[in-house]
Amino acid sequence: MLVILRDLIRYNLEFRIGLVLVAIVLVMAGLSFVSPYPPGEVYLVPPDIPPSAAYWLGTTSRGQDVFWQLTFAIRNTLSFGIMVAVLSRLIALVVGLLAGYSGGWIDRVLMSINDTFIIIPLFPILILFYFVLRDTMSTPLLAMIMACLGWAYDARLIRSVALSLKTREFTQTSIFSGMKTREILAREHLPYVLPIVFSTTMNNMNWSIGIEVTLAVLGFTDINTPTIGGMIYWANQHTALVAGIWWWIAFPVALVVMTFVGLFLLAVSMNEYIDPRSRLARMGGSR
């Protein structure tokens, strides 16, 4: 494992850059645990001070230190993204593998459900949920809802891989070795499906973070828990750009863009490595 990491760092420029970017983001998120200021409180420091030695990224109109606020914001946003990604991957895997392997009516039923979820327009539904759940809408609940909306595309991808795996002879060998269906899916087919899962995880995180930011900017989420979108929401409320408090918006945006780009680069560069076929070809294996 470490050898792979070392070689990726040594030879792959995209991986290096991605790793650096994501490392910065993670360090920022980690710093939230040593923040001198509690996240929810306002008017702790003099407001509207530009970036300086005392306040590295400046302060907001609400009297919060931008830097430390940002650490909480990125931590919450990241954990939201990870939660959505993990949940939706699980659903996509189960649906995709089962549909691809079983065929017949199971496949048809699952794919009909899948296609329904693909067509559902995202924003109207989310806004509907917000209005219905209003006060009980919390970040974990939003994460669950988004996970349920975000698995459909990838389930189809996974299903197509599962379909092709079903026709390969080693699947028959596994059957005649006495393996049951769930064992075959988990132990034989899963490794082939993992590259897709991994790269779509990165995309999925970018997607969910993007939506969360959008919703927060519009004020549809819990605006008291600091997130990237929340910071931008408050900045807009205080008309920061017009007032010239650019640092309140610029730094959250810069950090979230860094997150997107970093995750994307990692996904792209690790994909070639994780894909069993290209790994095999490099070992000189499959003829």
Next chain:
Amino acid sequence: MSSSDQLPVLQVRDLQAHFRTRYFGVNREVRAVDGVSFDVRGNEIYGLAGESSSGKTTLIKTIAGLLKPPLEMVGGSARFAFLPEWDAIGRAPPEVVRRIRWRHLSYIMQGSMNVLNPLRRVRHSFRDFAWRHLGGSKSEFDTRAAAHLERVRLDPSVLAAYPHELSGGMRQRVTIALATICKPEFIIADEPTTALDVVVQKEVLGMLRAIQREMGSSVLFITHDMGVHAALTDRLGIMYAGRLVEDGETPEIFARPLHPYTRHLIASLPRIGDVEQREGLEGTPPNLAAPPPGCRFHPRCPLAMPVCATTVPAMVETLPGHRVACHAINPGAAA
């Protein structure tokens, strides 16, 4: 039956082609072709026999100049009589290669669908390959193509068909017609009938032989099927693990195989009407990334001697026109 022309159409000398991977810390050099020398004369079919990992496919890729990383030509030469200035096609500039491809050198591949565009009618494939060389207007060219098809006993209506409308055998015959329309001096055929049924194979091979006879071209025919070699080829070369171990006239090789590998290859195949016990060979072909030193066959050879593990045997003309590289046959001959 003799091969005309004194100067060989193809002269291969000490050809070496390796697969070099320098990837993520892994440095591997697979010595797929490691010092091969032979001639192909005019107006003959030269067969190249060998199993998987013998290097025969890599050899023809190198000869034809179809080299892409990680495959590199590392040494030696493969000189064609129609391109004397260059010692290998892979070393000539693209304009030169374009000029000779199809006009002087053509290929017949294993999969006809690799050659015929599935989305267009057959006549378009003919135009794509040969019009540039033969010239004339479109209709003149089409007439020439139809005439060529008739000459090789194919129905010219095939030109108007799509590839998927033809059977596998028919497609392969079209591929042969396509490869021969410019009357090239040299044709490389890579397992052209391996995927075909036995009955169709016979027809396709018959067609190839007839065309070759008529045009006087030379054919380098690669297959692992010894029966096909016996039936079709004039001379035969046996490859093992990247090296040529025996070469000579086909009837001579089958009547008096000298190299232990060749002898085993011929003896192990069952024939109809014969229930004599046949045996497989012990061991496996070597890993070409780390081949055994000396003669590469020695770990599996029933005649192995101590010298075989240290010295590479040279190809020596042991009987007239019959070369073999083996210490047991030619003691003291080192490469």
Next chain:
Amino acid sequence: MSALLELDRVSKSFSRGGLFSTRRVEAVKEVSFALDDGTPEIFTVIGESGSGKSTLARMILGIHAPSGGQVRLTGRDVASYERHAFMAQVQPIFQNPFEAFNPLKRLDHYLFMTAERFGAAAGRSAAEAGADEALRQVGLSLAEISGRFPHELSGGQLQRVAIARALVAKPRLIVADEPVSMVDASLRMSIVNLFGRLRDQLGLSIIYITHDLATAYYISDRLIIMQKGVVVEEGPARTVLSNPTHPYSRQLRDAVLTPDSAGAFRAGHSRKAVATPGATP
């Protein structure tokens, strides 16, 4: 005299085509034969591509259900057989040794799995013993195979491991679909000879599916020749192949090229291959 395997007018048709037009393709038409329970034999199905031989193999293995007729194992319809009990008696060997195993997994994983599920091995050491015994029967050993991945072995070795895996289940019937067509010529005969040994020493019956008449002649006891889904000729192997009666069988036999076919296409000969035994130029 009871039958181990019985095919009773087995047919299989597929429908091809879209929503509004369907065409039925008859892959197998009314094939019948039986393998006796007490006499192990190698029963060969000869056919070219499109003859239906692979479809037939899959029906015998219970992978496809026949559209007509019945496949019976020891008197019971295969369709009604409980899958696990069926697989304990019938095991497959496939054409492509490089695809038979998952390239990402170690080979012994399949051997141990088969031993545990079918070989009544309780625990790891019993499974290892069962795997080793089966590997020795094919000329390998657990020490050689342990921990290896498929890409580390040659086609011939992989096919032998596949046969060993089938043997671990201690089946009564092995269905081998073109088992040597993708194996190098120099290694081919050791596997073909192995089939003979399995029949003689272990009492296994083998259904050997191939297009190669020469190995069929060499190893089979009885055979059938299929063309476009129909059996055109059947009988004892040597008799049928030495003197085929059906025109298609004759055509097949005449088209076979062996090392004795020297000069079949060379100048001065007609197009017909000279493939009669013993004829050398």
